[in-house]
Amino acid sequence: MTPPADVEGSAAGEHRYVYCLVPATDGFDPGVEGVDGERPRLVPGADAGAVVHDCDGVYDAEDPDLVRRWLLGHQRVVDEAAERFDAVLPFRFDVVFENGDSGVREWLDSNAERVGRALDRFAGRREYRIQLVWTDEAERGLREADEELADLADRVETADGGRAYLVEKQYENRLAEVRSERARALTDELAGLVDPVAVETTSHDRAPALSGTDPEPFARLAVLADTDDESALGERLDEIAERPEVGVRFTGPWAPYSFAPEFD
């Protein structure tokens, strides 16, 4: 087991790994293992509490299995807090505070207003994530809907020799164009369907940190919504899921990572 990176001059366990903030100042024992087998506990501020475990520094490793287990540990604790509390403010993996419990407490209190606002905003709400992917039907559907593409498809069938390569390239280029247009339209449609039941949405356009699932999604939306609106959200997604060329991945409820504030 790789111990976390030591901070020079620190005593053992002087730092605090922070999982999340909750609207409680006592009475929460997560009861599950967090990162690196540590048992988290609640450090109270005046109005809110931080779920933490004692550590020596930032977690850093070369072993992917170890990192995976750490990430799962983090999520396990946040999930537990989300089960227990109406609102939870999840931290990014690997946020480590200095100066023990009092360091955390001081930070909680000097940021009390901002923390309070975020927890109020998250009350009764969770994050849902929606991805759109192309199905196996998609290419055929796009061909049927676009004359130029259909025409090129025919020509690919009949072309031979050197022409075949050229026409194939033209087909591929047109397919990419049509697919891109269609993706934009579907992404807009998704936004239109989701907006009425969302408190806030944000799209995740960045390339994922991990090579992801197959097929890769062409749209990725994170939605902050009242948990009471979960079924309504699902029903709206049914509309877009009906389209044969689109697959819809709907996950959640998660703690609202995508909507958590950045503190100075």
Place this chain on the structure above:
Amino acid sequence: MEPTKNGEAVVDLVDVLLEDGAVVAADVVITVADVPLVGVQLRLVLAGMTGMTDRGVFDAWDRDIRARSRAGDDAR
């Protein structure tokens, strides 16, 4: 449709844990060299991580999540 929290959702969530969630820029939080918050080695490891849904450790989490939602359903 209903939302899920297992299988492919897990891969997406890992990405979320590393890039989203609250962060603190103040000196009260440790940074590693000039790389804020996430260790240097961790970034290298990320570049090499693939096929996480194949790994046994996620199966255990999957079971955990399913058991949890069953328990939740029973409680409702």
